[in-house]
Amino acid sequence: MARWEPDARGRLEKAAMELFQERGYAGTTVEEIAARAGVTERTFFRYFADKREVLFSGSKVLEAWIVERIHSAPREMNTFAVVTAALEGAATELQATRDPAFVRARYLLVSNHSEIQERELIKLAALAASVTKALHARGVAEPGASLAAEAGIAVFKIGFERWVGEKKMGNFAAHIRAAADALKTVAAEGTEPQSSRSAPQRKRARRGGDEPKR
Amino acid sequence: MARWEPDARGRLEKAAMELFQERGYAGTTVEEIAARAGVTERTFFRYFADKREVLFSGSKVLEAWIVERIHSAPREMNTFAVVTAALEGAATELQATRDPAFVRARYLLVSNHSEIQERELIKLAALAASVTKALHARGVAEPGASLAAEAGIAVFKIGFERWVGEKKMGNFAAHIRAAADALKTVAAEGTEPQSSRSAPQRKRARRGGDEPKR
DNA sequence: AGTTCTATGTCAGTAGCTGACATCACTCCC
DNA sequence: GGGAGTGATGTCAGCTACTGACATAGAACT
Numbered sequence: 001m002a003r004w005e006p007d008a009r010g011r012l013e014k015a016a017m018e019l020f021q022e023r024g025y026a027g028t029t030v031e032e033i034a035a036r037a038g039v040t041e042r043t044f045f046r047y048f049a050d051k052r053e054v055l056f057s058g059s060k061v062l063e064a065w066i067v068e069r070i071h072s073a074p075r076e077m078n079t080f081a082v083v084t085a086a087l088e089g090a091a092t093e094l095q096a097t098r099d100p101a102f103v104r105a106r107y108l109l110v111s112n113h114s115e116i117q118e119r120e121l122i123k124l125a126a127l128a129a130s131v132t133k134a135l136h137a138r139g140v141a142e143p144g145a146s147l148a149a150e151a152g153i154a155v156f157k158i159g160f161e162r163w164v165g166e167k168k169m170g171n172f173a174a175h176i177r178a179a180a181d182a183l184k185t186v187a188a189e190g191t192e193p194q195s196s197r198s199a200p201q202r203k204r205a206r207r208g209g210d211e212p213k214r
Numbered sequence: 215m216a217r218w219e220p221d222a223r224g225r226l227e228k229a230a231m232e233l234f235q236e237r238g239y240a241g242t243t244v245e246e247i248a249a250r251a252g253v254t255e256r257t258f259f260r261y262f263a264d265k266r267e268v269l270f271s272g273s274k275v276l277e278a279w280i281v282e283r284i285h286s287a288p289r290e291m292n293t294f295a296v297v298t299a300a301l302e303g304a305a306t307e308l309q310a311t312r313d314p315a316f317v318r319a320r321y322l323l324v325s326n327h328s329e330i331q332e333r334e335l336i337k338l339a340a341l342a343a344s345v346t347k348a349l350h351a352r353g354v355a356e357p358g359a360s361l362a363a364e365a366g367i368a369v370f371k372i373g374f375e376r377w378v379g380e381k382k383m384g385n386f387a388a389h390i391r392a393a394a395d396a397l398k399t400v401a402a403e404g405t406e407p408q409s410s411r412s413a414p415q416r417k418r419a420r421r422g423g424d425e426p427k428r
Numbered sequence: 429a430g431t432t433c434t435a436t437g438t439c440a441g442t443a444g445c446t447g448a449c450a451t452c453a454c455t456c457c458c
Numbered sequence: 459g460g461g462a463g464t465g466a467t468g469t470c471a472g473c474t475a476c477t478g479a480c481a482t483a484g485a486a487c488t
Binding site for chain 1: 292367369371393396399401
């Protein structure tokens with residue numbers, strides 16, 4: 001028999017999520033998390049660099065999903081399409097492998113605690129950097145690669161928020177596609193009347209029924 | 215005569231920047247900052263919510279510049295143009311009122327310390343939220359408002375990085391304009407071949423001489 | 429059987445941050 | 459002009475996140 005219960009990391013993550021929901025993030029100490037997981041505080045910090053990090057085990061996986069898809073995208077596909085397709089694929093995979101209730105609970109936790117939100121944002125920034133690098137490997141030049149990556153992250157964020165905001169969480173990838181289309185529309189609006197900045201505003205075209213209400 | 219030296223806040227900010235550059239962010243304690251500013255640690259925390267916050271007095275000003283410009287933009291102007299114009303205006307104002315050496319020093323500090331970078335990112339996220347709100351006030355609907363705001367922030371970030379990256383920092387607003395144009399190009403690429411995703415990649419058009427080397 | 433490995437525990441210490449209360453020049457008001 | 463605030467600061471005690479150094483005991487290897 002093993003000397004210790006296996007999967008201390010997993011137990012710590014589970015204990016942390018439970019306690020954060022029971023008592024709030026600030027209201028629970030690392031010592032309490034460790035105790036519930038049956039280890040000491042010191043062990044917690046061997047697995048996680050700090051208290052927040054316990055909530056972010058999934059971010060490396062997400063990044064891998066996206067980057068892989070960019071690398072394996074057909075050569076002729078244009079940059080923004082590659083990015084959005086990769087995001088849609090990752091979204092589908094995420095939805096297939098994660099419990100929606102967990103995803104929503106974690107989202108609420110993050111959006112209610114700026115301390116955690118900061119960490120989330122830097123993870124997304126790291127994701128953008130990885131996407132940029134993957135685009136460079138496809139031969140995409142600067143600043144197009146960075147812009148496509150950052151725009152992609154914006155699309156992901158907004159698509160995610162609208163997905164999680166649904167009463168019954170539907171198709172994540174569809175929300176991403178909708179956000180990408182909306183971004184294209186917004187960006188294109190500014191294209192023609194650029195020199196004389198007084199052309200009448202065009203109405204945005206309504207796309208098919210995937211968009212949430214609101 | 216006054217009981218205390220005036221502008222404790224300013225002295226703290228100055229002392230902090232100096233010490234962070236001398237000994238690094240992690241290598242300087244709040245106590246040291248306070249001592250150099252001639253106050254106690256407790257007083258530091260009366261002016262700033264935490265150690266990082268001492269570096270972010272400028273972010274409210276920047277936000278105000280941008281939001282004001284959005285509110286006062288002509289009604290007929292289209293959304294993305296409003297945002298980029300506001301960013302360009304704020305960029306010009308920032309460049310006119312801040313010492314480039316300070317801006318660069320602060321940038322290097324932020325980009326070398328993930329702890330500070332997290333704070334920077336959440337300030338930008340708050341900025342995006344304010345831009346979104348200002349666009350709502352113009353009658354822009356969701357998700358276009360959020361997307362335009364997030365895309366604008368991406369443009370600002372990348373324009374800023376490329377500006378600070380220049381040996382001799384030139385025209386900030388021009389970098390923002392270049393980034394905005396590049397984003398439009400990137401987003402437009404994905405427009406036509408959407409249904410059959412195998413159309414040949416088009417070369418991106420090179421714009422005029424404002425773009426930095428790299 | 430002995431050695432080494434590895435995940436964990438123990439302990440002491442630093443630094444960020446907070447609440448409670450004290451101080452004292454200045455100001456206001458009767 | 460004297461007493462009662464007021465407001466920026468100091469003092470102090472304390473919590474918690476986080477770290478380095480060292481100890482321990484099964485497990486695995488030879």
